[in-house]
């Protein structure tokens with residue numbers, strides 16, 4: 097049975113040129129067994145008509161706050177209460193701003209305030225409008241409040257510009273609604289490590305590496321979207337903390353290990369995306385060491401390997417690591433998978449353009465302890481996070497099945 101069967105979806109359509117695509121979304125949801133109530137804003141009606149949606153959904157289409165199709169019900173409160181998901185697709189910059197401040201000046205915004213259903217938002221607009229700090233700020237506010245965004249795709253826009261702003265395709269939007277209805281990682285407690293570590297040399301200097309933390313933060317954010325309870329232990333980064341995750345900030349590898357061990361008992365899955373410094377200065381100079389003509393030799397000692405330490409006391413947990421390599425990628429990754437007692441490792445060739453440190457994209461190969469391998473094409477770190485979490489879901493399901501069979 098599909099997850100949509102018997103579910104009530106409120107589909108808000110706003111005034112974007114992509115409004116016509118909402119007809120396809122309404123149609124697919126209806127075919128999958130959902131009851132779809134479409135709400136059109138005044139501006140949406142300039143692009144599409146209620147006749148289309150009424151024919152597709154076989155239900156009245158709502159426009160006005162004072163429409164009362166069912167006489168004894170106050171429409172907006174009734175609809176808001178029975179909705180399982182409020183999907184707004186396409187969502188304009190204007191609706192994002194209204195939702196962010198909590199305006200209720202038409203039926204859709206009133207419904208959004210009156211509902212406790214999960215909200216899924218698929219924006220579509222001109223690239224400059226999408227990238228405008230005001231819009232991005234509103235997106236962040238709504239994400240922090242728990243809305244699930246289906247980010248716009250890149251492509252040729254109606255205005256002739258090329259860039260981000262195209263409404264995501266219907267399957268992507270439907271899969272986000274599915275995630276909202278049945279979060280795949282609900283009840284899963286996930287620990288993610290991210291970013292670099294800094295190993296102090298003196299009061300003002302440290303050893304570190306160029307890790308931006310983007311990969312680990314993308315994993316944490318995506319896992320929250322999928323219903324996981326996420327603790328993110330992060331080294332110093334310039335990134336905003338992922339909405340909905342518990343964030344523990346650390347500086348050195350030793351601090352990262354301590355923070356991980358503190359939460360380890362209450363964790364089902366660990367994904368170690370941090371680029372931990374392998375060495376630290378044996379002695380930390382007190383205060384700032386003055387500049388001089390003589391050489392300065394710093395003796396380095398190895399840092400603890402956090403993931404290996406966690407792997408030694410693995411229990412029934414799923415452990416996932418990363419292997420950033422410049423040569424013999426798969427061989428080295430395979431070695432780490434075994435040495436650290438992992439279920440899965442993400443091999444990452446950091447010598448290639450657009451992959452690894454600082455980039456927004458990544459090209460990785462997944463290697464399982466079972467010997468399976470999957471090479472993924474160049475994709476955004478958010479997409480890598482999705483693939484990885486899908487693999488984690490599969491591993492959790494397999495572990496549960498094994499446990500069930502042996503019980």
Ligand code: C5P
Pocket residue numbers: 289349368369370371372373374399400401402403404416417418419420432
């Ligand atoms: O540094 P290495 O290539 O061995 O890193 C592989 C994996 O081990 C990564 O997932 C990384 O986060 C983790 N690691 C760790 N503690 C270290 C070094 C690496 O947890 N000291």
